[in-house]
Amino acid sequence: MNQSIGAPDGTEVLTGVTVRALRGVRLIGGTLADIGIADGHVVDGVPDTAGVDLDATGWRVLPAACEPHAHLDKALTAARMDPGTGNDLMSAITSWREIVTAVDAADIAARALMAVRRYTARGITTIRTHVDIPQTGDPMRGIDALVALRERLRGRVTLQVCVLAGSDVPDAQIAEAIRRGADVIGGCPHLAPDPHHEVTRALDAAQRHGLPVDLHADEQTDVTLADDALDLTDLAEQVLRRRLPQRITASHCVRLGALPPERLDPVLALVARAGIGIVTLPITNLYLQGRDTTHLVPRGLAAVRRILDAGIPLAAGADNLRDPFNPAGRADPFETTSLLMTAGHLRGEEALAAITTGARTVLGLPAAGTDVGDVADLMLVPDGDLGDVLAGAEDARIVLTGGRVVADTRVRRTLDIPERQV
């Protein structure tokens, strides 16, 4: 069946449609192409399968985005915060611990679904969510809610559930979370009284269960710590010593951005050798960090330029979404690209890679995109200046998971302002 995709301000609704060809679509590099899709992947030529031939004139195709680090159990709770609480990392933790006492599994499931709908509408088809094991009430309520949501959304959104084990979480509860379906082992060594113990027990659990690891690491801007006491240094040394085959990720790594090059470069060389991927989370760390500084406030960002130069896989996301850790945010990967360019000083194409190809590498996913064999998780954006898209200035987008349209956003705007100069 042939069908026109319609314009970015059109009234077409394509959600649920299975696409077997995108015709006349603009590639990232600027050329026009026809893209065939079969069995969820890009194929050579247009396949002889069921599905719609979509005339995609007027649109550009990008790989769909990933959110490599979310907290869906906490999402959309900003309105429940006590307005009297502070707004640095420790205050946010205190605030969340107060909120979570009144949170049950149904509450988590409802907010997580609402958040996933926002992410998907904005072009994200894969989300890794860290999930708390609360020490008040049922500790497994977040894990159970998110594992159930992962199964419900399978085929439309890929959810990875990472058990976020704080130092107060007993080993038996980590094992139980894995038994109930967690995909990844996480933790917070930088918040623990003994960070080395936390890194060690996460890697021990990973070895025991054969799962990947994603640790919150070095989420501070002070540099008084010796370099061999960085979470990341300990993690890299242990990964090399243990020769772990599974994928290891360090999230945040804010402290790297505060180290001078002569201290930073040996750490990055070690991380590169260990094959660890880094997730940077601009919006939340710009919000949380530097609150104790009166002027020339430090940017709460990993050293993204030098991380790329060191050949380390880099993913970028938003972390929290409208909760005590980040009351702002719009679940938009182009909010992240915009911040990577302005606060992280990356070039546009590097910022785009960090939310797409780089993020998939860090998450251990096969490539998505327009090359033959790629997963057909794609995002269509208006075929204008790609810089407008990366700046977050375009809202219209159509999102495909494995060739199936999962979100279709058109924007109708009328202005009482002339469109052109006379």
Ligand SMILES: [Zn+2]
């Ligand atoms: Zn986090």
